Amino acid sequence: MDATTSASFISAREVLSALQGDQPPLIIDVRREPAFRAATDMIAGALWRDPERVALWAGELPRASRVVAYCVRGHEVSQGVAKALGEHGIAAKVLKGGIEEGWKAAGGALDRKAASANTRWVTRERPKIDRIACPWLVARFV
Numbered sequence: 127m128d129a130t131t132s133a134s135f136i137s138a139r140e141v142l143s144a145l146q147g148d149q150p151p152l153i154i155d156v157r158r159e160p161a162f163r164a165a166t167d168m169i170a171g172a173l174w175r176d177p178e179r180v181a182l183w184a185g186e187l188p189r190a191s192r193v194v195a196y197c198v199r200g201h202e203v204s205q206g207v208a209k210a211l212g213e214h215g216i217a218a219k220v221l222k223g224g225i226e227e228g229w230k231a232a233g234g235a236l237d238r239k240a241a242s243a244n245t246r247w248v249t250r251e252r253p254k255i256d257r258i259a260c261p262w263l264v265a266r267f268v
Contacts, residue, residue, distance in 0.1 A: 133204075133205040133208045133209060133219070133220045134208070134218075134219045134220065135200070135219060135220050135221075135222040136194055136219040136220070136221060136222060137222050137223075137228065137232075138221065138222070138223065138228045138229045138231070138232035138234050139232055141153070141194055141221060141229075141234070142232065142234060144192075144194075145171075149192070151191075151192040151193060151194045151219075152173070152187070152191050152192065152193045152194070153169050153171060153172040153173070153193075153194050153196070154172065154173050154174075154175050154193055154194070154195050154207070155168050155169065155172045155173065155174040155175070155196060155197075155225075156174075156175060156176075156177040156180075156195050156196065156197050156203055156204050156207045157174070157177075157196075157197050157198055157225075158177060158178075158197075158203060159176060159178075161197075161198055162174055165225075165239065166238060166239060167236040167237060167238050167239060168225070168237055168239055169196065169225060169229055169234060169235070169236060169237070170235035170236060170237045171237070172196075172237075175207075177197070177203050177204075177206065177207050180206075180207050180210040180211065181210065184210060184211055184214040184216065185214065187211070187214075187216055189215050189216060191216060191217075192217050192218075192219075193208075193211055193216055193217065193218040193219070194218070194219050194220075194221055195207045195208050195211070195218055195219070195220055195221070196220070196221035196224050196225050196228070196229065197224050197225075198224050198225060198226055199223065199224040199226055199227055200220055200221055200222055200223050200224035200228060201224070204220045204221065204224065205220050208220045
């Protein structure tokens with residue numbers, strides 16, 4: 127993703143302050159999938175979105191939302207996403223220094239990512255709703 131225009135940056139301290147306000151920004155983790163999978167943590171309350179598919183998920187965001195995008199170090203990935211979101215009418219800023227040099231250095235809150243389990247649900251050929259809903263409920267709320 128090419129970030130040819132200058133992005134608007136926001137420091138980790140400014141984000142921490144904004145999170146305490148009446149309308150906190152939406153924090154979006156846009157680390158590339160291999161980097162995201164390799165990481166053990168993410169900013170508390172953040173959502174991960176694939177930076178290569180920003181055109182697909184940008185339309186799901188409310189136009190009035192304020193977004194802070196971050197990647198590993200706040201360089202081309204998050205800058206490219208912020209630019210693409212701006213083209214969709216969404217005010218997006220880039221976390222200066224990314225999660226590594228910005229957020230962690232400022233002592234921002236982190237959530238540990240759940241370890242991805244390699245499990246499979248075994249059901250009948252034509253399962254009834256209780257056999258579909260139960261695994262979904264367990265995966266969603268446990």
